[in-house]
Amino acid sequence: MTDYGHELLFGGFLTPDARRPEQVVARARFCEQVGLDLVTFQDHPYQPGFLDSWTLMSYLAAATSRIRLAGNVLNLPLRQPVVLARSVASLDLLSGGRVELGLGTGAFWDAIEANGGRRLAPGQAVDALDEAIRIIREVWAADRRGGVRVDGEHYRVVGAKRGPAPAHPVGIWVGAYKPRLLRLVGRTADGWLPSLAYLPKGPGELADLNALVDEGATAAGRDPAEVRRLLNISGRFTRTGAGFLDGPPQQWVRELTELVLEHGTSGFILGADDPTSIELFAQEVAPAVRELVAAERAGSTAPKPATPTAGPETPVPGGPAGEQREVARTGGIAGLAVTPTPDPGVRHSDHRLWDESTRPVAPPAPAGHVYSPQAQAAGGHLVDVHDHLRQELSQVRDLLDQVRQGVLSAGDARGVLNRMTMRQNNWTLGAYCAAYCTMVTQHHGLEDDAIFPHLRRADPGLTPVIDRLEQEHVVIHDVVEGVDRALVALIGDPGRLAGLQQAVDLLTDTLLSHLSYEERNIVEPLARYGFYPGQL
Structure with missing residues (x-):
């Protein structure tokens, strides 16, 4: 049983559909209205059907007032690290400290190369991410003397000026699945952000992958608890349970609470554009998970949610x-x-x-x-x-x-x-x-x-x-x-x-x-x- 003790985060993962930009903005605002902590967007700069994620996040920073914003995850091969570091810090300052940095090594190399990026082998992509994180942290360290110098194999920075510093300690969350990259997360990142849909064994695979993150952290002299564990999730709200995250809100509450207490997951980001699902997740699932986890952490014997017999339409107290x-x-x-x-x-x-x-x-x-x-x-x-x-x-x-x-x-x-x-x-x-x-x-x-x-x-x-x-x-x-x-x-x-x-x-x-x-x-x-x- 591993609970790293982080404050819980609940977020949305919206499709940045360029055909309906006004609806993307409206749904991001809706995520804020229903109480989610975070709204995130996939980043595929080579995809003409999507809005540019960084431009969208910048617009939304001005169109919202409370909710945090993040790429999920930003495509590093097409975003130069120094410029990215300054972009993140600038938007964090302008938004009052509401930006987090989700990063990925890149995956669709044909498209990346077609748009001017360099094709990298898997090992090279991990090395490039390692160098980029070092550069980003150096740029943010505005109080240090001297310029930024990283003489890497993939990124070479020779005396770039530091700053600006972000308004708050921006989390660098990395999407990772392979052992070497997971150890890198433990060694250098602030968070691990995988997608449940990409885990062949489902939630049962989290224990082994978490162990690799912990291994990387320990080898670097870090407390594994310094690394937040997040998870992109998807599912259906239905009247009766048919599988993991496929059932009534009460079932979701039980299953997500177990992920917190058993695997240390403290951030859940729902991949859904449907307002009804977003609202159920924010207003029924999230508060109940917070309550149960808080009770468990306090040593309470509060009962676990009962197995439900009805679905999201079942009235809740106060409804x-x-x-x-x-x-x-x-x-x-x-x-x-x-x-x-x-x-x-x-x-x-x-x-x-x-x-x-x-x-x-x-x-x-x-x-x-x-x-x-x-x-x-x-x-x-x-x-x-x-x-x-x-x-x-x-x-x-x-x-x-x-x-x-x-x-x-x-x-x-x-x-x-x-x-x-x-x-x-x-x-x-x-x-x-x-x-x-x-x-x-x-x-x-x-x-x-x-x-x-x-x-x-x-x-x-x-x-x-x-x-x-x-x-x-x-x-x-x-x-x-x-x-x-x-x-x-x-x-x-x-x-x-x-x-x-x-x-x-x-x-x-x-x-x-x-x-x-x-x-x-x-x-x-x-x-x-x-x-x-x-x-x-």
Whole structure:
């Protein structure tokens, strides 16, 4: 177990797409808005489809106020060390100490050579990096006397003037995988910055590679803890776990915490351009990892995150659905621990698609009925699935904010909407059935995926309620489609943002009202009758 004790960093790794420069800037600003510490960019100066990384970072230094900036990693063969050292120091001074230096030896040698760089063999590239780091540190040492003199095989500096010094001790982070370069990192660098995708054995390979960094540090008389360990990561936020960093935020929290405590990784940089993933990473994963690591370092016995059963849409404490559920716990059905979520009572739109006063009400629950644990779970599943939809609604409203701020295009927002359960549901069968019946079918062999027919047969008194719910499902389907149509209209005419706002407000009003109504009338019958005959 190796925890080097560094403060944790969480960052973004954005694509510097030259076709959409305004979106790159907006997403970098978004990384700052959601609380990330760092935003980074790949550096391929020979790639005409990318913005020049150094120019982009310079622009972003003026367009942001807090977030740190770094190349991930800068292409040394096409960036002369003295000039690079002065560029880094200058931007660090101008940005108030917000620049770090990610460096790489170079990899795509055909492209490097085509653009005027020298082709180097692997061993030569390591030597060139060693010389470059020496030069950069000498240039930054503005308080030393005399000029910079490095008579190397690949870089020769004969008396260059020193300075300017950076505003803060800039970290030199090196992307490295091979033994000789890893030892160089331990000997001369401030950080090691590999990409998880380039490790054939995945996280299990970190221990052996870390040992080589430690070996280099020890041989140079350094404490291995002086070298920060960072990691470029990628993955998916999904409802259920399917692999490493492929699952709910709680799974990510557990796995990243283990990397901190077992392998000393203290910087995680997410390779993603999707605002939803960036926000989940910054606002759900990062704070929880910090908390767990702090507790472990303090000797706390704080429990590890539980294995989740739901995905990023699952409400977290303090979230909109979580707040509603907490309020709801003050009331409810006698003997039933599961409590329907109340209607928030707020309407955003003047448009009404149904008359709530005409809604039928389910027959009362029998007095003194005892609900088994299995029955409690059956009733609770409906609320859980609805919480998932409420959280998706919150995401839709967030998408609208991101489109308004220029973080997300209308086309990208439409793509996110199309992946949501509320869009994929066949609402005419019921939101709950569409979301849950497949799981029931798989686990219980249920072929009839309509829960409502079962409830009709179990209690004919529920028929008017179920009829009304099915009618409202058709309306909600049309409202969701209306949001999609508004996004399509916005793609053709960016001035039609008001139409999108109206569509989202109408969705908010209808969905929250409907989900609350359904829970008030269906939670208890589900607890009493189950999802299918003979379940309880």
